[in-house]
Amino acid sequence: MYKNLAGRSGVVLAAAAVAQFLFALDMSVVNVALPAVRVALGFAPLGLSWVVHAYALTFGGFLLLGGRACDLYGRRRMIVLGLAVFGLCSLAGGLAQAPWQLIAARAGQGLGAAAAAPAALSLLTTTFGEGPRRVRALGVWSAVNVAGGALGVLAGGLLTEYAGWRWVMLVNLPLVAAALALVAAGVPAGDRLAGRERLDAPGAVLATGGIGLLVFGVVRTGTHGWESAATWGTLAAAVVLLAAFVLVESRTAAPLLRLGLLRSRWVAGANALVFLAAAGQFAAFYFVSLYMQQVLGMSAAAAGAAFLPFSTSAVAGTAAATRLATVRGPRAALVPGALLATAGLAWFAFISPDGGFLTDVLGPSAVTGAGLGLVLGPVAAAATTGVVPGEAGMASGLLNSSRQLGGCVGLAVLATVSAHRTGTAADAASLGDGYALGLAVTACLFLLAAVVAICVLPRHRAVTAVSHPLTSTGNRLEGTPS
Structure with a gap:
């Protein structure tokens, strides 16, 4: 299936895939080791979650x-x-x-990871x-x-x-x-925007602060609860900063996130879909x-x-999606995939305390x-459809942000529900009953993702990029691979 991905482009794909595998692995590998970490380093119960x-x-x-930053300063550098x-x-x-x-x-x-992950995808x-x-190529990236x-x-269970x-x-x-080693072997060095465009410093401060406070407020619900004034105060501050970010981005000539990018139904729909899918995926891993x-009563390794x-089955599904999307476009795989995940998680909701693995x-x-x-x-192909090369990092950072925020918010909310x-x-x-409810809600999230794929994503494959004067294909990109 991937016989055409050869030569230097194949090395680029391998570098991006290994990097993404590393970052995905690190999201879950530590979780199983937490009890051993607590004993070894003397963590307080509330401090361990950090x-x-x-x-x-x-x-x-x-x-x-x-x-x-990877658009402006070079993907290889970042x-x-x-x-x-x-x-x-x-x-x-x-x-x-x-x-x-x-x-x-x-x-x-x-x-x-925040520096390298968008650079790997935009490569x-x-x-x-x-x-x-x-x-x-994006099918390989998604599979890993x-x-x-x-x-x-x-890996976490076996290593621990x-x-x-x-x-x-x-x-x-x-x-x-x-x-x-793969980056050194196959990724060209000069892949930054030509010209003197600078990083949007006010937007960077507001976006980082707003998203950081949002994540901070959500993850603290494990200790403070959703009814806490500290939780709502943190979330309110995050909303204020993000609203200020939108205002700044609408007025600056060189934004961190060009709001016009979200006018694309591919970009907006794919990011909404991946937010919901990540919320369901992270929570499902947690509950199961x-x-x-x-x-x-299974051991960590078991x-x-x-x-x-x-x-x-996930890797097999990704391979099937790649074949289907190559012929009929991303939407043809996204809709049945979301419905199939809905069915699987609804089946999971029937877990029993007297059950077993089989x-x-x-x-x-x-x-x-x-x-x-x-x-x-x-979904990555959908989220970057119609995006010009000079905004590839911007679109990649947005997609990764949607996935990360979806997983964080979804896990915190559904853990509270459970x-x-x-x-x-x-x-x-009682524990099994709580986990079953959490898995039932994750099924609803994937059903909503299917609705987004049906109603928002275009039926046709061809789109016209909503270009920006500084990043349109008419302006030269230094060293951009063809």
């Missing part, structure tokens, strides 16, 4: 900035810088001797022109993204149980080295993992291995994974 939240906060908060920071912080985290050191390292990993959209080759998130649970928790951080180092460990059917997990995992693969396979159903009870029946 091992996860510090990464989500900086990754989500700086994605728009990272996306625009991916090398981001990977280097990510690798150094992974080493620091693996050697951490105190809680604050590990939290700081995780925050640094998020910064590195693909500028290397592969719109059409079958781009769809195939899905596989990285799912395999992170397996057999090598020690520090290896959930140190395992990143060979992946960083491989990605940097807890169900297997806390209700079925629970991680139980995600293999999900990973396999009866309650295997079947719905295969169906949900296939649906998720069909959704995530072509906990409300469970109450103070800790028995298997």
